[in-house]
Amino acid sequence: DVKVTQSSRYLVKRTGEKVFLECVQDMDHENMFWYRQDPGLGLRLIYFSYDVKMKEKGDIPEGYSVSREKKERFSLILESASTNQTSMYLCASRGAKGYEQYFGPGTRLTVT
Amino acid sequence: AQSVTQLGSHVSVSEGALVLLRCNYSSSVPPYLFWYVQYPNQGLQLLLKYTSAATLVKGINGFEAEFKKSETSFHLTKPSAHMSDAAEYFCAVQNFNKFYFGSGTKLNVKP
Numbered sequence: 001d002v003k004v005t006q007s008s009r010y011l012v013k014r015t016g017e018k019v020f021l022e023c024v025q026d027m028d029h030e031n032m033f034w035y036r037q038d039p040g041l042g043l044r045l046i047y048f049s050y051d052v053k054m055k056e057k058g059d060i061p062e063g064y065s066v067s068r069e070k071k072e073r074f075s076l077i078l079e080s081a082s083t084n085q086t087s088m089y090l091c092a093s094r095g096a097k098g099y100e101q102y103f104g105p106g107t108r109l110t111v112t
Numbered sequence: 113a114q115s116v117t118q119l120g121s122h123v124s125v126s127e128g129a130l131v132l133l134r135c136n137y138s139s140s141v142p143p144y145l146f147w148y149v150q151y152p153n154q155g156l157q158l159l160l161k162y163t164s165a166a167t168l169v170k171g172i173n174g175f176e177a178e179f180k181k182s183e184t185s186f187h188l189t190k191p192s193a194h195m196s197d198a199a200e201y202f203c204a205v206q207n208f209n210k211f212y213f214g215s216g217t218k219l220n221v222k223p
Contacts, residue, residue, distance in 0.1 A: 042116075090155055
């Protein structure tokens with residue numbers, strides 16, 4: 001089974017802090033994704049990566065950056081956390097020849 | 113541009129009743145379509161997918177969906193709801209390497 005893990009299930013940070021969310025997948029997938037999920041808005045794509053060191057902006061990249069130094073790991077970085085970044089963050093991966101995405105359990109981030 | 117519309121943010125059914133969750137999409141190319149389920153405080157789990165083979169797709173837990181190109185729809189059904197089906201359901205369309213999700217439908221199952 002594909003496994004996607006995220007470093008924290010719950011995280012509380014203060015406004016202005018730098019926040020790192022880590023995601024690791026164990027299926028050698030080329031593609032990895034970061035979404036945020038907010039009630040009534042579904043999932044919105046923040047960034048995705050199709051290869052090591054490669055990244056593309058999604059629909060809502062402002063205030064975020066990403067890093068992919070190894071194929072299995074994709075990090076989401078909030079350079080200076082703000083209260084409007086309080087949300088559920090979901091990581092996903094997909095193989096180059098696969099169709100569906102596989103999701104991690106999510107990180108619920110609260111910025112106070 | 114791709115988009116997905118899920119009609120009804122909340123749907124309530126009685127245990128044993130038919131479940132129907134609606135999804136309409138817009139896509140400029142033949143789509144790949146998906147239904148995912150999310151249980152509380154968990155990630156998304158794939159229920160089923162349409163990848164241009166059979167238009168009636170069967171998934172896990174007794175769910176199925178029918179792709180109707182003329183109606184640009186991909187509605188999710190289950191003949192008989194179970195209490196364990198209570199969750200949030202998301203429809204998604206894939207275009208190249210990006211997925212576009214609907215806003216979700218929360219299914220409540222009454223005893």
